[in-house]
Amino acid sequence: MLGGNNVIYFHNDYAEGCHESILKRLSQTNLEQTPGYGTDPYCAAAAGRIRELCRDDSLSVHFLVGGTQTNMTVIAAALRPHQGVVCAGTGHIHVHETGAIEATGHKVLALSSQDGKITVEQVRNLVDEHRVSEAMEHTVQPKMVYISNPTELGTIYSRKELEALSAYCRSNELYLFLDGARLGYGLEAADNDLTLPELARLCDVFYIGGTKQGALFGEAVVFSNSVLAEDFRYMIKQRGGMLAKGRLLGLQFDTLLRDNLYFQLARQANQKADQIRKVLSELGYSLYVPGSTNQIFAIIPDRVLDELAKNFTFSLECRIDEEHRAVRFCTSWATKQENVDALCDALREITKKQKDS
Amino acid sequence: MLGGNNVIYFHNDYAEGCHESILKRLSQTNLEQTPGYGTDPYCAAAAGRIRELCRDDSLSVHFLVGGTQTNMTVIAAALRPHQGVVCAGTGHIHVHETGAIEATGHKVLALSSQDGKITVEQVRNLVDEHRVSEAMEHTVQPKMVYISNPTELGTIYSRKELEALSAYCRSNELYLFLDGARLGYGLEAADNDLTLPELARLCDVFYIGGTKQGALFGEAVVFSNSVLAEDFRYMIKQRGGMLAKGRLLGLQFDTLLRDNLYFQLARQANQKADQIRKVLSELGYSLYVPGSTNQIFAIIPDRVLDELAKNFTFSLECRIDEEHRAVRFCTSWATKQENVDALCDALREITKKQKDS
Amino acid sequence: MLGGNNVIYFHNDYAEGCHESILKRLSQTNLEQTPGYGTDPYCAAAAGRIRELCRDDSLSVHFLVGGTQTNMTVIAAALRPHQGVVCAGTGHIHVHETGAIEATGHKVLALSSQDGKITVEQVRNLVDEHRVSEAMEHTVQPKMVYISNPTELGTIYSRKELEALSAYCRSNELYLFLDGARLGYGLEAADNDLTLPELARLCDVFYIGGTKQGALFGEAVVFSNSVLAEDFRYMIKQRGGMLAKGRLLGLQFDTLLRDNLYFQLARQANQKADQIRKVLSELGYSLYVPGSTNQIFAIIPDRVLDELAKNFTFSLECRIDEEHRAVRFCTSWATKQENVDALCDALREITKKQKDS
Amino acid sequence: MLGGNNVIYFHNDYAEGCHESILKRLSQTNLEQTPGYGTDPYCAAAAGRIRELCRDDSLSVHFLVGGTQTNMTVIAAALRPHQGVVCAGTGHIHVHETGAIEATGHKVLALSSQDGKITVEQVRNLVDEHRVSEAMEHTVQPKMVYISNPTELGTIYSRKELEALSAYCRSNELYLFLDGARLGYGLEAADNDLTLPELARLCDVFYIGGTKQGALFGEAVVFSNSVLAEDFRYMIKQRGGMLAKGRLLGLQFDTLLRDNLYFQLARQANQKADQIRKVLSELGYSLYVPGSTNQIFAIIPDRVLDELAKNFTFSLECRIDEEHRAVRFCTSWATKQENVDALCDALREITKKQKDS
Secondary structure: OEOOOOOEEOOOOOOOOOOHHHHHHHHHHOOOOOOOOOOOHHHHHHHHHHHHHHOOOOOEEEEEOOHHHHHHHHHHHHOOOOEEEEEEOOOHHHHOOOOHHHHOOOOEEEEOOOOOOOOHHHHHHHHHHHHHOOOHHHOOEEEEEEEEOOOOOOOOOOHHHHHHHHHHHHHOOOEEEEEOOOHHHHHOOOOOOOOHHHHHHHOOEEEEEOOOOOOOOOEEEEEOOHHHHOOHHHHHHHOOOOOOOOHHHHHHHHHHHHHHHHHHHHHHHHHHHHHHHHHHHHOOOOEEEOOOOOEEEEEEEHHHHHHHOOOEEEEEEEEEEOOEEEEEEEOOOOOOHHHHHHHHHHHHHHHHHHHHO | OOOOOOOEEOOOOOOOOOOHHHHHHHHHHOOOOOOOOOOOHHHHHHHHHHHHHHOOOOOEEEEEOOHHHHHHHHHHHHOOOOEEEEEEOOOHHHHOOOOHHHHOOOOEEEEOOOOOOOOHHHHHHHHHHHHHOOOHHHOOEEEEEEEEOOOOOOOOOOHHHHHHHHHHHHHOOOEEEEEOOOHHHHHOOOOOOOOHHHHHHHOOEEEEEOOOOOOOOOEEEEEOOHHHHOOHHHHHHHOOOOOOOOHHHHHHHHHHHHHHHHHHHHHHHHHHHHHHHHHHHHOOOOEEEOOOOOEEEEEEEHHHHHHHOOOEEOEEEEEEEOOEEEEEEEOOOOOOHHHHHHHHHHHHHHHHHHHHO | OEOOOOOEEOOOOOOOOOOHHHHHHHHHHOOOOOOOOOOOHHHHHHHHHHHHHHOOOOOEEEEEOOHHHHHHHHHHHHOOOOEEEEEEOOOHHHHOOOOHHHHOOOOEEEEOOOOOOOOHHHHHHHHHHHHHOOOHHHOOEEEEEEEEOOOOOOOOOOHHHHHHHHHHHHHOOOEEEEEOOOHHHHHOOOOOOOOHHHHHHHOOEEEEEOOOOOOOOOEEEEEOOHHHHOOHHHHHHHOOOOOOOOHHHHHHHHHHHHHHHHHHHHHHHHHHHHHHHHHHHHOOOOEEEOOOOOEEEEEEEHHHHHHHOOOEEEEEEEEEEOOEEEEEEEOOOOOOHHHHHHHHHHHHHHHHHHHHO | OEOOOOOEEOOOOOOOOOOHHHHHHHHHOOOOOOOOOOOOHHHHHHHHHHHHHHOOOOOEEEEEOOHHHHHHHHHHHHOOOOEEEEEEOOOHHHHOOOOHHHHOOOOEEEEOOOOOOOOHHHHHHHHHHHHHOOOHHHOOEEEEEEEEOOOOOOOOOOHHHHHHHHHHHHHOOOEEEEEOOOHHHHHOOOOOOOOHHHHHHHOOEEEEEOOOOOOOOOEEEEEOOHHHHOOHHHHHHHOOOOOOOOHHHHHHHHHHHHHHHHHHHHHHHHHHHHHHHHHHHHOOOOEEEOOOOOEEEEEEEHHHHHHHOOOEEEEEEEEEEOOEEEEEEEOOOOOOHHHHHHHHHHHHHHHHHHHHO
């Protein structure tokens, strides 16, 4: 993060607390006595709502606190010791989880990716290499494909792409796991053509992220493959993810998903991101990766960034050349319109000043 | 748990939400933007307050969400692969964490215990057996002693006992780790003679439990042994315990520990437990384990329990004989006086009715 | 081990090299070129011979180098992360493998045992406790039963006992795994009523030990449960047990099992052990554990042992009282008759001298 | 492997048994009784000889059975859970050990490499990226550098290169671990300028491979960094690598290293490889990777390979284009001169025939 005090944060989508309706309901229900560990009525209601939204009564739904915890628990639950998980080189499990997957004993098999996505061809090549080997048991057995939607670079999978991955996985005995830490932003993207029921059907397991989308914390794991769901509560407990006051998770998801607040908040964040993308385009800056969700990856001169950093935070993606860096701006459910306007104004002014100088 | 709807819960100390001052402060600060992962001012303030309470500026303090998560992360951070952790057979890590410690690769070396505590003599015997062996590398190397205070059976260690364990550990290159999931209840017990600064000094690492003592969730890990603290943030992240909005943890501990609310809530819970213990004694029921904290373990006839269960929940500890069970009642920071009175009245009435019949 | 130079070893059954027929055949075949990793004709022949001896053509047979390696590989292959393995407190996996099982992530659930064996009742009680719990996912899920035959205390399971364990396991979805590091000594014990085909049918997986029975090294793992055998070669490789020159294992087992040399050597060792047991009995010494295999556990006065240790090695089992210890003498396939006679003579002489003094 | 019956094997360097002097000595010492687990006089003698060859009396030496076992045991012993090991993308631990390193909980951080070697610059860049990150605890901490010498592609590190890697590692708190599965072939390469004492001094830990260099099996691990050697016997036992009859390992290394037989055998194998390389060059075939050790990587037309495969085995490295593959031929301590001549003749004949057709 670049930035300091009294600055406006655009460097991530978890800088604030939660939507006010959650706090209100926490207060209203605070002294109710409920059973622990996710066996309470709030979790039941939220799980029911998710099954309803996915139009599948058979889904198994569980609530965990955070993304790394969810990824490692799902993957450790699904794989046998000699099996590995395939993902993009930019995949969260590969580069931002301190080896959490490997700490559960499994190799991450990374595929190179420019936009955060992976293709069926890439997966097929990797699987073929591992399976046709003359001594295939000397290599890890690929068994799960992990994708993020939106990806870590803010891009989304089309329905066609997800269908292709799903079909390949099913005909090759691989599980398809979709990390939906920012799922709402993806489903509400202007160019998205994938629905939640389709997504649930195409994946073996996925999750609906709360932490970055209006909740204090929380990820809702959804299994459509019942084999993977077996004994999952044991796994949650063993991996430290079973919240004593599990109702906190149920209550948050129930609040966000009831009346589709979750999707509405995501849509608003995307629109604010679109406004920023539009200004960047007007000013002649290229995007590092094109996108339509709440993350904006742009290539901007150092001189502009240095000036901008006095009043705004953003995160550094990578250096492009001696004078340019790629940076990320995030909007979120909590981003204020006045702050978006302030960022756009600042970008215009600084750019103009730089050009004039 | 025995019980149902419309009953009063005494079966654990995490059935409600949190102290109202936490909810109030969450609301007040909700839209503040802060850095993530525990690097915010609230965590800094809470850590400072803990160092102040422990009278040791050098302590390293970290905040995690739950107890199992904390236990597994601390133990995995401290031990090399061939080392094990010694604890009571009733120890939470041995019997209630779905093998979370073993899942990090370490054996739990259990010592039998009637009251949840272990003695220096027991530890010494175990260590001696493992070290004098003619082929000691064929056995796990004991390297850490894990104790809970209060224990899982509600008992507490005296200062003398803790000093003895600490002295043995230090002269034998063992780490001493104290699970303080209910630490406040222990420190505020009428017969406790141990202070928090003493405890911090005698242990290598311990934690101050929030989940069962007024917080929505949270455990504050305190390292006095700086070797164990090294790179601990990596371990938190890897084990899935690093909360994105880490300030939620800092804010809760800061709120509870400021003005000593934490200790005051614990004292009140203990007093309510004392009231129940007094009634049990009057009615001639023995305690399964004597205690002075918020957990009450009593031996009660099945006929009384069956009647009681219609209006109250409690947890089953074990069967004593064909007509008696040992059960646990918990009070907590949230227990209402009217509910304690109701339980006491019910115990008196049902007992009287049973005797009369 | 007690003992020193120029002494006769009775403290274990792996002090010598291997049966001469193995060395001879190693020399004869030394410069043959074969494929590696157990895909050679010797392994195929040995596996075929084992299927023949077990009278089951469907068995999956694999060869590993040592016992700890075999135990950890089989258990890690069979269990999901939240599952544990039940065994006697004396079980090799519990006390003599430096936490190898826990290092694969699994808890060992130990049952107390005087003679090294466990009963169906013990297993049932443990399973019932873990399954009926109100929150069973807070405990490890028992999924495999590990027994040794002969046990670490030299005792053997009767056919009836093994049938009972097997029936319980199959009707309760538990795997039965038999550690046969000394299997030949067990099958050839005078009081044994179990055949190898029966044993193969009753267990899901077991192994035929070579290291302690005439081979330089090697354990032959036999799966009758094909689910457990799936992808086992991956597991062998991952756990470091896949020998490059795998033919060394196949050749040894083929040599030992052809013409039943393996069983003949075991029978001879048992007979030598019987001779020692008879002398101990004549001299009035009790056995620590009665037995009929190649391990003798006897309670002998310290004064006798101190004298005996000048010329013989044996291993210390435990202290019985201030004047007695339980010690173990082992015979093996390599034990010379003259050494057995020498030990018997020494026991007689020293005992007489002590009594006279 | 391409090939079949009655063919001559060039596809690896472990197709035969062992040097005849080992078999002879195994026979001579077969019925000696020795203590187990590597505490015997043969292991002591071999360790002494290794210290002598390395000119360092302080080295800690241990014997294990195989390479994957050695790699995983050394790495698991050295690293804390959040630490990873850096290696070439072709590194044995990355691509040929079924995720054995990950199964011990550690991430392998792979660097791209054309010739199997990695440079200080590559390691520095990777370490810098991991350390300067704004949230470095979200990534694995690089702590060990793993190299193979010779590499998996038959190349060797010069003294200057190894000195540079060693200096970087030491000034940046990284361990340097050298996999010497084929160490002799490397040290005896015509263009090698590195001595064993230098290598021992520059690495924290390395091993001297036996399996591919004249032994039946066995790798001798040598620690010059005493911190890494601490409690290593526990680690060997826990990971299943402690051979009961450990003397088999000591005896083999003592036999091979006494009078430098080990090095002489390697030199002969290299010379035979040179003869093949010379013929390939004469015939106009390029090497896939240039080299001077016992592995030859050559690019050869499919039509030639198909013909060659009728009488010789070799291993497929990769496809180069539609008409060419890169293949590996290995010589070894056991390669017969007549077979080398036969291979060279066949290459000449087939090539000529193809050109003529």
